[in-house]
Amino acid sequence: MTPDMTKTPTVTPFFDKRSNTISYVVREPDGPGCAVIDAVMDIDYAAGKLNFDGADAIIAHIEANKLRLDWIIETHVHADHLSGAPYIQEALGGKIGIGAKITEVQDTFGKVFNEGTEFQRDGSQFDALFEDNDTYSVGAMTCFAMHTPGHTPACMVHVMGDAAFVGDTLFMPDGGSARADFPGGDAGELYDSIMRVLALPDEMRLFICHDYGPGGRAIAWETTVAEEREKNIHIGGGKTREDFIKFRTERDAQLAMPSLIIPALQVNMRAGEIPRDTEGDMALKVPLGKL
Ligand SMILES: [Fe+2]
Numbered sequence: 001m002t003p004d005m006t007k008t009p010t011v012t013p014f015f016d017k018r019s020n021t022i023s024y025v026v027r028e029p030d031g032p033g034c035a036v037i038d039a040v041m042d043i044d045y046a047a048g049k050l051n052f053d054g055a056d057a058i059i060a061h062i063e064a065n066k067l068r069l070d071w072i073i074e075t076h077v078h079a080d081h082l083s084g085a086p087y088i089q090e091a092l093g094g095k096i097g098i099g100a101k102i103t104e105v106q107d108t109f110g111k112v113f114n115e116g117t118e119f120q121r122d123g124s125q126f127d128a129l130f131e132d133n134d135t136y137s138v139g140a141m142t143c144f145a146m147h148t149p150g151h152t153p154a155c156m157v158h159v160m161g162d163a164a165f166v167g168d169t170l171f172m173p174d175g176g177s178a179r180a181d182f183p184g185g186d187a188g189e190l191y192d193s194i195m196r197v198l199a200l201p202d203e204m205r206l207f208i209c210h211d212y213g214p215g216g217r218a219i220a221w222e223t224t225v226a227e228e229r230e231k232n233i234h235i236g237g238g239k240t241r242e243d244f245i246k247f248r249t250e251r252d253a254q255l256a257m258p259s260l261i262i263p264a265l266q267v268n269m270r271a272g273e274i275p276r277d278t279e280g281d282m283a284l285k286v287p288l289g290k291l
Pocket residue numbers: 076077078079080151168178
């Protein structure tokens with residue numbers, strides 16, 4: 001697919017301090033259509049309490065600007081925060097979409113969490129499953145999804161006019177790239193996916209999903225293809241695919257699991273719905289020794 005660089009959507013970021021996630025509202029250039037990317041539902045895991053302040057801020061922004069929510073997009077099944085997608089959908093409508101390879105993720109983690117047959121592994125919890133190069137509309141703006149596996153099998157980059165939402169394919173240039181050691185992850189595939197993103201037009205705006213402010217700099221979320229190609233600390237400088245795989249594999253071996261991975265996967269593989277126990281109450285499992 002060729003991006004339409006003549007369309008410049010308005011992108012409003014929402015930063016979640018607890019998980020260092022940046023969610024976005026993307027508004028078509030000449031109309032009320034909008035999409036939400038990677039919304040967060042906060043959890044106080046120690047207290048077993050959910051919090052919707054972040055999602056409420058997104059809803060308030062959409063209502064205040066009289067926008068129409070067409071899509072609620074997950075770039076992938078996140079392991080570090082819970083999705084706020086169904087909460088926002090209940091308030092404003094819109095369709096929840098994710099990459100079609102979600103079925104692989106559901107299969108893997110359905111086993112980890114010993115889910116029964118009531119947990120469907122066919123992606124049917126989502127309203128839409130995107131294949132590589134699938135197009136969809138936000139208002140009058142045609143958008144498309146690029147399959148970019150490596151961090152997870154279902155990762156997609158979403159291109160909307162001159163803006164691309166890269167999920168966890170790339171971080172800011174001084175943050176490098178995301179880990180590739182979760183089940184179904186693959187450092188070589190991640191490298192190939194990053195190369196696909198860097199083949200987009202130089203001036204394409206890239207919006208990333210996480211930032212940790214390396215070296216104490218202020219949180220940042222927007223860069224460009226040219227800037228990533230020139231300055232990303234994990235790519236370029238003559239590094240080969242083999243160099244990247246070696247570096248990524250050694251580094252990933254040092255990383256601890258994200259603190260919310262156990263609740264996040266159970267919720268996010270269900271499109272943000274919270275599982276219930278036999279009494280019908282919201283409840284999560286903590287399997288031991290399975291990750
Ligand atoms: Fe991620």
